[in-house]
Amino acid sequence: MSETATTDYLDCLLKSWSTKSNQPLSWLNQLRASAIDYVGTQRLPTKGDEEWRFTDISALARLSFQSAQSNTDLQAQDIKHLHLKEAKNSLVFVDGHYSAQLSTIIDSATLEIGNLSEFLLTHAAILESHFGQYAKFDNNVFAALNTAFLRDCALIIVPKNTAIAEPVHLLFIAAQSEVTSYPRCLIIGESGSSVTFVEEYVSLREAAYVTNSVTEISLSANAHARHIRIQRESTQAYHLANCAVSLVHGSNYQSVSISSGAQISRYNLDVQLIDEAAECTIDGLALISDNQLADTHTCIDHIKPNGTSRQQHKCIVNDKAHAVFNGKIIVRPHAQQTNSSQSSRNLLLSKTAQVDTKPQLEIFADDVKCAHGATVGQLDKEEIFYLESRGLSETAARSLLTYAFGAEIINRIPVSSLRQQLEQTVLNQTQDNKL
């Protein structure tokens, strides 16, 4: 990105920025100040930028959604339906602001879990060594904006050799319209630990707003994290998200991310295997209709030998919706014996639906196994006929097959109530496809 004039959107934000924060620590203020300095040199990306070739966010520039103020009138009753029954611990953020009242922390003896203002008092040193270290903003204006404007952060530290059985729920609720919120998460898995967490973005009603989120995940030796990411924002919302994952020796990161909401969503996932024998499994499903656009950019960077990565990304696209998948896999010169596979499969449910999928392999080591493949297609006529010949109506046959296509990804979610909810979402969204 070059140093051309900043747009109104960034101008507005720059003017509104101040250090009048309640965070006393200077390292954090310094980080925020350098983030805002960086924003000052930038403009919003356009379709002219290679990384934004298919995703037009020019409409964002015309919005002047200010940072969301805290909204306190939400009651536990209002969000009961969002509760995950398997989760003992949940952190709830409303428009980016932590709500102690809506959150439930039960496991504080085995698990360090809380929000930023608390942790700045109790875990200052560990925060300073991780916060902002993975999601670098020197090449990413949205990560910079998040860093400059964040109001709080969801924090999980899983202590050494501790396995947490129940999933932790990080719930980000959009309650107000015409505001921007800046959710932030930091998950630290100490060596030999194991945790499952659900990062979920929802809206209480159909409204226009912007979510700009950043998640950082750091796993120490032999740590294991299962990351379930659910994006079901309002279909008028913009969702711009960055997630950065750092894996050292023998650690294992598994993620399943589902995007079904937002007018325009962009999810950047960067996984760095910075040490030997790290492993990641990355599954994604975009399920969109009407005029939605869902853009997923992933980068899996094999830096050291003996790493394994497996990725499967699927899109189910109906009406005039548009799905984008760009999956970069880097195998650096020292990363011998890397084993990597990637598959992108796309189902178009209408003649006007669109998919742009692009695998991007950059392999600089010679002794590696890398397999990748991409398909774009419609429901198979022979499969439909088979089901019809068993008495299913054409509509039932189509919706079952579409469901099955998505179920392959949904079935990898290790939280059964969430799986059931999502299966229902797929069934509802695919009831009336047109091809």
Place this chain on the structure above:
Amino acid sequence: MIVKNSKTLLSVEGLRASINGTEILKGIDLTVKSGEIHAIMGLNGSGKSTLAKVLAGHSAYEITGGTVRFEDKDLLELAPEDRARAGLFLAFQYPIEIPGVANTQFLRLAYNTIQAQRGKDELDPLEFDDFVREKMKLLDMNPDFLDRSVNEGFSGGEKKRNEILQMALLEPKLSILDEMDSGLDIDALKTVANGVNQIANKDNATILVTHYQRLLDYVVPDFVHIIQSGSIVMTGGKELALELETRGYDWVTANKQSIAGAVA
């Protein structure tokens, strides 16, 4: 079994069908009455599967002539699912794999759809589980196949058993079994044939499409039809299959007029 005065289930007259402008069925005549078992034999590419799929309502084929009645209905007017609901069943030569759909979920959905159509009670997952396990015993099938995706990774023989399992569940009036014997070892063939025999009764009928006389030792047909280039050129009793086994299709070509004439 041939039952005196039994009613006609299927009546095909002069059926012609094409795919992509190529005529495959060139005037098929076939009458099947309840209680009967028919065998259809013929060389590769002669149109056996085409006939089966046209009867089941595959949309890729264009019907260019003839009529088909199924009981009191004009079969060609019905959508494929309505043919199934009316009691027609096709066991596919190449059953389709459906990753992501558990076999038990699929079987229950098909079963309940047909039950609802017949005005009978649907079964919930637990009730269905008991019911389907009983039927699987009939075919000596491992219950593990319930939890796997429909036909995904099933061996050729396992897929065929899964087809016959569906037949056992849906209790059709007319079953068309397209090469159910291909890919079955001899023990499996006996088991599956035994299943078919148990399902057959005086009120339903079966059409077996096969290349091999061997199947007909276990499921004994009342009629054997030989199809060549899209039409039935010879019809006889179960001996015709034996005759074909020893004399081959050249004999059929040389004799089709005279024998067909003799049968008629």
